[in-house]
Amino acid sequence: MNAEHAELVQLQATYAAVVDAGDWDAWCELFTDDCRYRLQPRENHDRGLPLATLAFESKAMLQDRAYGIRETLFHDPYYQRHVVGPTLIRARDADRLHTETSYAVFRTKLSEPTTVFNVGRYLDEIVRTPAGLRFAVRLAIYDSELIPNSIIYPI
């Protein structure tokens, strides 16, 4: 259980590091093949509404997005910085951990001050794979209703 705690910390810290470095291949590899990733406003989540800002239903869809970020989308680049809080273990099934982790993401655009971009909590289902702990489900449920410009990168 304590080894598990340290592993959970490494998973959460790795996620923040690879996203903030823009290492999208490494980002995809933190998920299982049949994963689910969703970025959704808190209100929609609480009411059970399906509308989401981003919704991917497999690692292949994440890889498409990674490709899109690198090759297709036209956008002003910006830096993201994730600072996440401690991870709460909500429940344990035979094969997975259900966890909750608060996050704040700060954005820095060229020659502008850093701003609070998106805050909320991750609701995760984490499974053990031969490669280590991975996200089977990651929901990023955000408080922020107003998103300054469009969201390009995953949160």
Next chain:
Amino acid sequence: MNAEHAELVQLQATYAAVVDAGDWDAWCELFTDDCRYRLQPRENHDRGLPLATLAFESKAMLQDRAYGIRETLFHDPYYQRHVVGPTLIRARDADRLHTETSYAVFRTKLSEPTTVFNVGRYLDEIVRTPAGLRFAVRLAIYDSELIPNSIIYPI
């Protein structure tokens, strides 16, 4: 000691989760019956001045506040999001841990951008009870002098 570390993390993470969810009954249950909770500006704390923004001297007073939030107060609702840092163990008495934890609380109001609401540090005294670790004392000492509007919810 490592099991203790994992338990401390769970306590801090649970506090953030229940406050940000507005689950005020669960918030009360994280304290001992004869607890002390105080929200106070850093300057007053450093000078030993008693003036505090919120001050509760027992779990019954917390429950009153929880009732007040739900039933009585008129206010614009807003979301809070706590992101707390790692917990520093400052000292150990026979029956309690003295800890310090940095925090940032972000606020989101309807149709407004998320802002930095209150930052500071928790000075806690944590005791073991049959129900698990609980706060005997939680002081939230904040740097922020200007509080945008009034504080409705505990920090």
Next chain:
Amino acid sequence: MNAEHAELVQLQATYAAVVDAGDWDAWCELFTDDCRYRLQPRENHDRGLPLATLAFESKAMLQDRAYGIRETLFHDPYYQRHVVGPTLIRARDADRLHTETSYAVFRTKLSEPTTVFNVGRYLDEIVRTPAGLRFAVRLAIYDSELIPNSIIYPI
């Protein structure tokens, strides 16, 4: 390894606590005698450029800075508040850990609202000494390009 995890957490939490308390002597003591501390914009770091906002090459230089902050510099005082994320262990050498830790630093000036001051990541090399874990190298690599006024205190 789990004891190590708890020790790493204490080191990171202690750093944040002493810097935010303005306890510059304690800050110096978290480093080895021949330490390196550097505060540098992300772009310069990524391109291998040497230009840094602060650069100290030994504990003696840190102590000079501590003296300067207390005795020499004329500046508007402000509060800092560090909230750091979980620590990622990137590599292990025979004698040191290489780690990465995201951070956000908030600043509060007299009678002004709290703002996001500086966000980025710490790239650390941490060694075991008779006094406990210490920083042999701490690089604070920040995203923020615009620094509001000058940086007085270390990050």
